[in-house]
Amino acid sequence: MTRWIWLVVPVAVLAGLVIFVLTGDPLRQLSESAPPVEEVAVETVRLEPGSITLSVRADGSVPVEIAQVQVDGGYREFTLDPEGPIGRLSRATVSVPYPWIEGETHHILLVTSTGVTFEHTIDVALPSPHLTASSLAMLAVVGLLLGVAPVATGMLAFPAMRQMGPGAIRFLLALTIGLLAYLFIDTLREGLEAGAETLGRLRGETLVWVSALLTTLVLIAVGRRGGKPPEGIALAFFIALGIGLHNLGEGLVVGASFAAGAAALATFLIVGFIIHNVTEGVGIVAPLVRAKPPLIAFIGLAALAGLPAVLGVWAGSQAVSPYFVALCFGIGAGAILQVIIEVAGFTLRREGAGPITGPVYLGGIVAGLLVMYSTALLV
Amino acid sequence: MAVLGRMHLSRRALVKALGLAGAGIAGNVAATRRSYAQATTGHAGQHGGNLDAGGNRVVGSVDHAANGFDPLEIATDFDFGTVSTDAAGRRVREWTVSALDTEIEIAPGVYFPAWAYNGRVPGPTLRCIEGERLRLRFLNAGTHAHTIHFHGIHPARMDGVPNAGQVEPGGEFTYEFDALPFGCHLYHCHSFPLKRHIHKGLYGAFIVDPDPDRHPEAREAALGRLAGSPQNARWQEFVMVMNGFDTNFDDENEFYAVNSIPFAYNERPLRVEKERPIRIYLVNVTEFDPINSFHIHANFFDFYDHGTTLEPTHRTIDTVMLCQAQRGILEMTFAEHEPGLYMFHAHQSEFAELGWMSHFEVV
Numbered sequence: 001m002t003r004w005i006w007l008v009v010p011v012a013v014l015a016g017l018v019i020f021v022l023t024g025d026p027l028r029q030l031s032e033s034a035p036p037v038e039e040v041a042v043e044t045v046r047l048e049p050g051s052i053t054l055s056v057r058a059d060g061s062v063p064v065e066i067a068q069v070q071v072d073g074g075y076r077e078f079t080l081d082p083e084g085p086i087g088r089l090s091r092a093t094v095s096v097p098y099p100w101i102e103g104e105t106h107h108i109l110l111v112t113s114t115g116v117t118f119e120h121t122i123d124v125a126l127p128s129p130h131l132t133a134s135s136l137a138m139l140a141v142v143g144l145l146l147g148v149a150p151v152a153t154g155m156l157a158f159p160a161m162r163q164m165g166p167g168a169i170r171f172l173l174a175l176t177i178g179l180l181a182y183l184f185i186d187t188l189r190e191g192l193e194a195g196a197e198t199l200g201r202l203r204g205e206t207l208v209w210v211s212a213l214l215t216t217l218v219l220i221a222v223g224r225r226g227g228k229p230p231e232g233i234a235l236a237f238f239i240a241l242g243i244g245l246h247n248l249g250e251g252l253v254v255g256a257s258f259a260a261g262a263a264a265l266a267t268f269l270i271v272g273f274i275i276h277n278v279t280e281g282v283g284i285v286a287p288l289v290r291a292k293p294p295l296i297a298f299i300g301l302a303a304l305a306g307l308p309a310v311l312g313v314w315a316g317s318q319a320v321s322p323y324f325v326a327l328c329f330g331i332g333a334g335a336i337l338q339v340i341i342e343v344a345g346f347t348l349r350r351e352g353a354g355p356i357t358g359p360v361y362l363g364g365i366v367a368g369l370l371v372m373y374s375t376a377l378l379v
Numbered sequence: 380m381a382v383l384g385r386m387h388l389s390r391r392a393l394v395k396a397l398g399l400a401g402a403g404i405a406g407n408v409a410a411t412r413r414s415y416a417q418a419t420t421g422h423a424g425q426h427g428g429n430l431d432a433g434g435n436r437v438v439g440s441v442d443h444a445a446n447g448f449d450p451l452e453i454a455t456d457f458d459f460g461t462v463s464t465d466a467a468g469r470r471v472r473e474w475t476v477s478a479l480d481t482e483i484e485i486a487p488g489v490y491f492p493a494w495a496y497n498g499r500v501p502g503p504t505l506r507c508i509e510g511e512r513l514r515l516r517f518l519n520a521g522t523h524a525h526t527i528h529f530h531g532i533h534p535a536r537m538d539g540v541p542n543a544g545q546v547e548p549g550g551e552f553t554y555e556f557d558a559l560p561f562g563c564h565l566y567h568c569h570s571f572p573l574k575r576h577i578h579k580g581l582y583g584a585f586i587v588d589p590d591p592d593r594h595p596e597a598r599e600a601a602l603g604r605l606a607g608s609p610q611n612a613r614w615q616e617f618v619m620v621m622n623g624f625d626t627n628f629d630d631e632n633e634f635y636a637v638n639s640i641p642f643a644y645n646e647r648p649l650r651v652e653k654e655r656p657i658r659i660y661l662v663n664v665t666e667f668d669p670i671n672s673f674h675i676h677a678n679f680f681d682f683y684d685h686g687t688t689l690e691p692t693h694r695t696i697d698t699v700m701l702c703q704a705q706r707g708i709l710e711m712t713f714a715e716h717e718p719g720l721y722m723f724h725a726h727q728s729e730f731a732e733l734g735w736m737s738h739f740e741v742v
Contacts, residue, residue, distance in 0.1 A: 065488060067439075067486070067487065067488030067489045068437050068438065068486055068487065068488065068489060069438075070633075070733070073729055073732060073733065074435050074729075074732025074733060075435060075436060075437045075486075075641065075642070075732065075733060075734065076434050076435065076436075077434050077436055077438050078438055097434055098434065109633075111486075111489055111626065111633060112489075113488050113489055113490055114489075114490060114626075115485075115489050115490065115491055115624075115626025115627055115633065116626070116627050117626070117627045117633060
């Protein structure tokens with residue numbers, strides 16, 4: 001009985017503390033003369049012919065009121081929905097009728113009631129894609145080229161891989177670890193970048209780390225639910241899943257760059273991604289060289305690793321918030337970390353610790369990192 | 380994906396309550412604080428004004444009553460002070476001006492922690508006659524040391540700079556000098572940091588009308604300038620102080636205007652009768668930018684640089700460029716024009732689109 005009381009007491013004390021700070025206002029002297037803090041983040045931008053629509057999120061010690069809006073250094077009429085001050089972490093839509101010019105850069109400045117300004121740049125203005133059948137199809141092609149095509153192309157090397165001796169296979173597995181390590185770093189970086197764009201209080205960067213670690217732990221638990229670590233087709237499945245989640249994030253970024261008007265770079269970007277991602281196909285099938293997987297397994301793995309890119313491009317083109325992007329990359333990074341652990345574990349169990357520090361293995365890792373880094377220069 | 384969120388501190392709360400300088404100081408003290416609820420009213424989506432400005436406008440309207448001044452009134456509001464005659468029979472003109480901290484709505488929904496003479500920006504347009512003895516009692520009801528530095532002819536100790544006539548908060552000083560030379564001048568605070576003291580709002584127009592008796596060769600022209608004369612009565616006179624506000628204190632103006640409120644004469648054009656000539660006392664106090672300018676549409680004007688001559692220094696121009704503190708008198712007529720709206724603005728498009736955009740409504 002007394003045990004329960006000692007669970008209730010801390011809760012009651014906590015509630016008392018909160019009530020005291022909020023109602024007693026013991027910190028009044030600190031906050032009395034402090035000027036209000038205002039923060040506004042432009043999360044998404046949509047461009048329609050003759051209009052610019054911004055989705056903004058506000059934070060601060062007081063509700064933030066957007067009083068006036070400049071576009072390209074001139075005040076413009078605008079509407080705010082909902083009207084009035086924007087509360088903490090709330091969103092509002094700023095719509096500005098404006099004859100923006102296709103292919104040119106436009107600058108937006110939001111002026112709050114205290115005269116503080118927040119700027120946002122539309123680097124290359126292009127109409128935001130609508131989700132019509134034809135645009136969905138076009139974006140799907142982008143996603144397929146980005147994700148499925150290179151992975152499937154890489155898998156075509158599988159028959160050749162089967163002919164290789166044990167040294168070459170060891171090298172291939174190490175290569176897979178190298179490329180996964182590269183993807184892990186790159187995914188984290190992209191996630192942290194997106195996380196930094198969120199309002200400070202949403203802690204976008206922390207979100208990336210937390211979601212990555214949670215994903216790793218969950219996937220390890222799922223992978224080992226039968227009591228033993230994944231090998232063969234199961235290991236290939238997890239590699240494909242990790243790469244698929246990574247490609248979801250890549251798709252979001254590519255889709256968003258379409259939405260943000262960076263589409264001029266798209267062709268170049270896609271060529272780069274195809275070359276970059278071919279290695280991923282090799283990595284996925286590397287654990288299968290000793291097995292006799294059916295053809296359908298390859299199709300499934302390619303789909304798992306590549307199709308999320310299509311979803312990502314679709315979602316990204318519709319201007320998603322950086323918070324969501326950060327979360328996706330966090331999950332992707334976590335999934336990749338899990339397969340690094342499992343692939344390394346697979347090798348360790350099979351060959352012991354010796355080969356891992358040998359020149360072939362280290363060379364494979366180095367090769368994986370270098371191939372990914374150098375092909376990333378094309379992106 | 381370039382999403383940007385920056386954290387800023389605002390100075391809104393730093394506007395201190397008035398009254399530090401003691402009781403008894405009169406002035407047009409505007410309300411210094413408004414709630415956000417008030418600031419919100421009338422926003423977003425409503426079309427004020429009667430002009431289609433191609434979407435280039437501010438949204439909502441300024442509460443001029445709460446500010447304590449209205450740009451429409453400032454344009455034609457001349458402060459003649461009180462006139463008396465001293466023992467030697469000389470005309471003496473006196474004013475009392477106080478500097479104070481106030482918060483003004485410098486654009487709809489945007490509040491600026493201003494320093495202001497008599498609670499208005501620009502300060503009162505002080506108008507006098509060439510040769511008079513001027514006595515200006517200056518009270519500092521603000522929270523920083525201030526001065527009034529006149530552009531005119533005066534002794535060093537009346538210069539209104541840190542060592543001559545600077546007034547600490549709560550103190551006072553009387554500037555005394557002769558009204559010379561005649562022309563269109565200005566006054567401003569010359570305490571340091573100078574840039575900040577000026578752009579916070581401590582400036583105003585200072586007009587010295589020519590004394591016709593001193594200009595027998597151009598008596599009619601002088602009488603036309605002299606407020607109160609029958610020759611002057613037919614003129615439609617306006618004061619326009621070109622200024623700007625740097626609301627985020629990055630040494631660049633966010634808003635430009637004549638007489639402080641952006642687009643004010645766009646939303647409510649200045650009404651002029653076409654038969655009567657127009658005279659504009661134009662003063663540039665714009666901080667941060669090297670120059671400002673005035674451009675009239677569909678018409679030309681004669682320009683008197685500094686207003687210190689009775690003959691134009693430029694004839695038949697439609698644009699004039701002024702550096703900071705440069706000023707002059709513009710004279711024009713719409714007598715032969717058809718009635719309608721005639722635009723005037725800075726011919727720096729940047730300033731125009733940031734608020735220095737106006738219209739005459741010629742009737």
